[in-house]
Amino acid sequence: xxxxxxxxxxxxxxxAALRAALADGPPELLRLSRYxxxxxxxxxxxxxxxxxxxxPLLCMEVASACGASPVDALPGAVxxxxxxxxxxxxxxxxxxxxxxxxxxxxxxxxxxxxAINLGNFLYTRGLRQLAESRAPGAQLALAMLFxxxxxxxxxxxLDLAFESRSDVTEAEYLDMVAxxxxxxxxxxxxxxxxxxxxxxxxxxxxxxxxxxxxxxxQVHDDYLGAWGDVSATGKSTSSDIVRRKxxxxxxxxxxxxxGEELRELYRSPAExxxxxARIVQLLERAGARERTRELAxxxxxxxxxxxxxxxxxxxxxxxxxxxxxLIVERDR
Amino acid sequence: xxxxxxxxxxxxxxxAALRAALADGPPELLRLSRYxxxxxxxxxxxxxxxxxxxxPLLCMEVASACGASPVDALPGAVxxxxxxxxxxxxxxxxxxxxxxxxxxxxxxxxxxxxAINLGNFLYTRGLRQLAESRAPGAQLALAMLFxxxxxxxxxxxLDLAFESRSDVTEAEYLDMVAxxxxxxxxxxxxxxxxxxxxxxxxxxxxxxxxxxxxxxxQVHDDYLGAWGDVSATGKSTSSDIVRRKxxxxxxxxxxxxxGEELRELYRSPAExxxxxARIVQLLERAGARERTRELAxxxxxxxxxxxxxxxxxxxxxxxxxxxxxLIVERDR
Numbered sequence: 001x002x003x004x005x006x007x008x009x010x011x012x013x014x015x016a017a018l019r020a021a022l023a024d025g026p027p028e029l030l031r032l033s034r035y036x037x038x039x040x041x042x043x044x045x046x047x048x049x050x051x052x053x054x055x056p057l058l059c060m061e062v063a064s065a066c067g068a069s070p071v072d073a074l075p076g077a078v079x080x081x082x083x084x085x086x087x088x089x090x091x092x093x094x095x096x097x098x099x100x101x102x103x104x105x106x107x108x109x110x111x112x113x114x115a116i117n118l119g120n121f122l123y124t125r126g127l128r129q130l131a132e133s134r135a136p137g138a139q140l141a142l143a144m145l146f147x148x149x150x151x152x153x154x155x156x157x158l159d160l161a162f163e164s165r166s167d168v169t170e171a172e173y174l175d176m177v178a179x180x181x182x183x184x185x186x187x188x189x190x191x192x193x194x195x196x197x198x199x200x201x202x203x204x205x206x207x208x209x210x211x212x213x214x215x216x217x218q219v220h221d222d223y224l225g226a227w228g229d230v231s232a233t234g235k236s237t238s239s240d241i242v243r244r245k246x247x248x249x250x251x252x253x254x255x256x257x258x259g260e261e262l263r264e265l266y267r268s269p270a271e272x273x274x275x276x277a278r279i280v281q282l283l284e285r286a287g288a289r290e291r292t293r294e295l296a297x298x299x300x301x302x303x304x305x306x307x308x309x310x311x312x313x314x315x316x317x318x319x320x321x322x323x324x325x326l327i328v329e330r331d332r
Numbered sequence: 333x334x335x336x337x338x339x340x341x342x343x344x345x346x347x348a349a350l351r352a353a354l355a356d357g358p359p360e361l362l363r364l365s366r367y368x369x370x371x372x373x374x375x376x377x378x379x380x381x382x383x384x385x386x387x388p389l390l391c392m393e394v395a396s397a398c399g400a401s402p403v404d405a406l407p408g409a410v411x412x413x414x415x416x417x418x419x420x421x422x423x424x425x426x427x428x429x430x431x432x433x434x435x436x437x438x439x440x441x442x443x444x445x446x447a448i449n450l451g452n453f454l455y456t457r458g459l460r461q462l463a464e465s466r467a468p469g470a471q472l473a474l475a476m477l478f479x480x481x482x483x484x485x486x487x488x489x490l491d492l493a494f495e496s497r498s499d500v501t502e503a504e505y506l507d508m509v510a511x512x513x514x515x516x517x518x519x520x521x522x523x524x525x526x527x528x529x530x531x532x533x534x535x536x537x538x539x540x541x542x543x544x545x546x547x548x549x550q551v552h553d554d555y556l557g558a559w560g561d562v563s564a565t566g567k568s569t570s571s572d573i574v575r576r577k578x579x580x581x582x583x584x585x586x587x588x589x590x591g592e593e594l595r596e597l598y599r600s601p602a603e604x605x606x607x608x609a610r611i612v613q614l615l616e617r618a619g620a621r622e623r624t625r626e627l628a629x630x631x632x633x634x635x636x637x638x639x640x641x642x643x644x645x646x647x648x649x650x651x652x653x654x655x656x657x658l659i660v661e662r663d664r
Contacts, residue, residue, distance in 0.1 A: 090448050
């Protein structure tokens, strides 16, 4: 939870609202939702294994920075968290990922077909929270959420399409990340502002701030996936490389002289640690380590400039500035 | 298109609105949406291969019966058709179906992972049509749509869960159908009424009417899947039986003395026509043919009684009565 930093104070209220949103419905779908959200183990026993809740906490903090109560942002906060989990459940099917937060992914537990249903349930339940709100900013907030999901789906489409390509450019990759990760974090921020009753321009700037932050977050994640400290991330070093994921450093290095050897190694069995070490070496020689760091910092700086342009005082937006810095300084 | 009967007159306006809803967006997702909706072949050449558009046409006819212009119902009509197609795209992945309307299903064309994305895109784009409407009844309409999708997802969950069970009861099966098929047809009717500005009680009665009709529709479909006329349906006779689908007649017969032989035959290779013929014979001996017919007619009668209770004149609701009769009299 450390990366939520100062935002973690919203967690108890948020958690209660999220539980309330899942208080009734089809028992099996609710049970699996509790598993995915980390509240329960597969056997129904209590657990504490969920994600960091970055998006909803950000949504609430933005509302607070805009002078409203964080409680006003709850329908949006719950909506973005459920939409985020919907995307994780479907992504894990699409990417054939076996583990999330160290536990079997939903489709591993219930099969692909039912996991598609589970994702659709989480998505629908999430949207309802916002659609049923009568707050003045709710319709704008819902429109932002739909826009974000369309961009998220298009981003996921690109991500899958990139798997079979070895000529993806930096610009294409960042465009994919803007959709897949930036759009929803941006919507979380924009929705918080809209539900706080902020004006259209301030809402849009905060949305853009969140989107840049989301891109910085993912680029930094790609950095950690190649050079993260094993003791901090809890994953093996170079976990993305071991899984042969086409992250930003790999995309960058493939466009250089190292590309040919790299493509060759990416087709080799993932278990060989010598191959993994050689890949990381190639990435570094290609300058991908520095460029990835540079891009993460540059998006974070862009975000900070956008935040400064919102007209919010440093006092009101203190938590948002701090959150922005944590995004690219975290080591896991 | 024959089963749309008198409602088909709304088709040109509806088609234009549906095309307008898909005028912009990610090019690949739009291209595949046009394929799924039957406007294009896989190679992008023009086609005329879509579904019957029953839900949107019903939505428009209900609005008209309530004294509004069918045009007022367009945001809802487009929404329900896109939501319907979202469910078909995901269902085809889940059921491993290879063909729909005689053409390869989406996942056959683009793989499961991208077909999940395509479904999510169609769903989101559909919801947006209604969410962006400023009509007075739009919020009620959207709430009905969300409720319907949750029930549809729960129905699909049950349908998949039933595949591995041989003790499904008639009541359980009908409950599944009410969710999987009834909910969205009910929502189509209720949304048409809501967008026409009808009062809450009339909206709810028309929603219930549509739901009963949806159940009658599916039960009759199950009938045709066992005893449909090959020349009319364009499928081989007993197409559901050949595919070893657990339709209502099968569920009914499994609970009788024929159950054991039936279960045995359902595990046998689907290609053997002698097995298919024997299965149909067992269904008839178990009385499943009559009971299925009886249930379809009984839901259709219930629907007609609900329609009579709405306060709409026979003149205004003439198209709705005719549509209701066509549902259980169609031979394909």
